Amino acid sequence: MAATDDHLLTRVLRAGAPPFEDGAAPVNVPVVRTSTVRFESDAARVELHHRREAGESVGTYGRHGMATHHALEAAIGELEDASEVLLAPSGLSAITLVFIALLSPGDHVLVQDSVYGPVRERAEPLLTRLGVSFSYFSASEGVPAAHVRPNTRLIYAESPSSFFYEVVDLPALAAFARERGILLAADNTWGAGLLYRPLALGADISVQATTKYLGGHSDLMQGAVSTANAALAQKLRDTHDALGLSVGADDAYLALRGIRTLAVRLAQHGRNAFEVAQYLQTERHAVTRVFHPALPDDPGHALWRRDFAGANGLVSFALRHADHDKARAFIDALRLFGIGASWGGYESLALIAPPSRVREHSYWQDSAPVVRLHVGLEDPADLIDDLKQAFRRVVQ
DSSP states (O other): OOOTTSOHHHHHHHTTOOOOBTTBOOSSOOOOOOSSOOOSSHHHHHHHHHHHHTTOOOOSSGGGOOHHHHHHHHHHHHHHTOSEEEEESSHHHHHHHHHHHHOOTTOEEEEETTSOHHIIIIIHHHHHHTTOEEEEEOGGGSSOGGGOOTTEEEEEEESSOTTTOOOOOHHHHHHHHHHTTOEEEEEOTTTTTTTOOTTTTTOSEEEEOTTTTTTOSSOOOOEEEEESOHHHHHHHHHHHHHTTOOOOHHHHHHHHHHHHTHHHHHHHHHHHHHHHHHHHHHOTTTEEEEEOTTSTTSTTHHHHHHHOSOOOSEEEEEETTOOHHHHHHHHHHOSSSEEOSOOOSSSOEEEEOOHHHHHHOTTOOOOSOEEEEEOOSSOHHHHHHHHHHHIIIIIO
């Protein structure tokens, strides 16, 4: 087992490792599938239920998770520096869990305007129907003092943001929220806990779509909510239980296995994406803007250098002298980039940013079509060659 003074990578690799029994143990925790849990005695059943109600990770019913789930929770807890981790069936369900657990009728939530699109499209209508009001702020404002209301209970941020990777000054936002007694939650899917640690920077809650980099192979749907605040943990647990949220043991195992190789995968994604981003900046006849916080001329570069431990595989760019049809032809001309809406797997993907979502972002108000790339683990020279041939065929 890892010691508490070991480095983060070591702790993450060791977290949730199964204990020795009769002098031996598997490297990885087995997949434990069950609905019903049998107890040695009724006294044991009562004791285990009491321990679970006190917040301990013990198996009392399949929906609450068994050894595979607890190992994954321990590993995510190390990544996020969290004492409580709750698993959800998807990233969106994890986000919605936070809103439902922490907001009541009459409350107001302040959301970064470049947040993951389904927050507006799905979570906002649901919460509005339940009596919660939403408004939006731009991360470029710094702290959103002008948007806070007397009933503001939660600020929800995402850094870097979707599609354009706008970097938020999270420590400043956390200090602002704390002074006003407002909770701060942050979407940490981009940083995956390894590149970015919102709780350490002052956020109360960190949310991830573990579907993406933690899983790493595009073969599971999952989310996670992490906190180091005991009072918030209890609210989240109660709501999580009431909603009946659960994750299958096989998916928990896949996410745990993905975490073990997260560091090497993310490092390669970051190197490949930076090469692609640098190349895209040379295509001045076809590209008007490249979005990637690791680029020195990116507006958020200084904050990224201060708060992040690296970059991932996401790069976006705006096409020059192109309309939506030409952008679609460019995507279709790519050979190595699949067309897909998610990211975080080993493969490279391309997607045209939906105009409706682009319009929601104050960060970018140009009408040029935007293409998002997820740069995978292929050889970056091949990916660049693929982009070059698509530019030659379509944009020139």
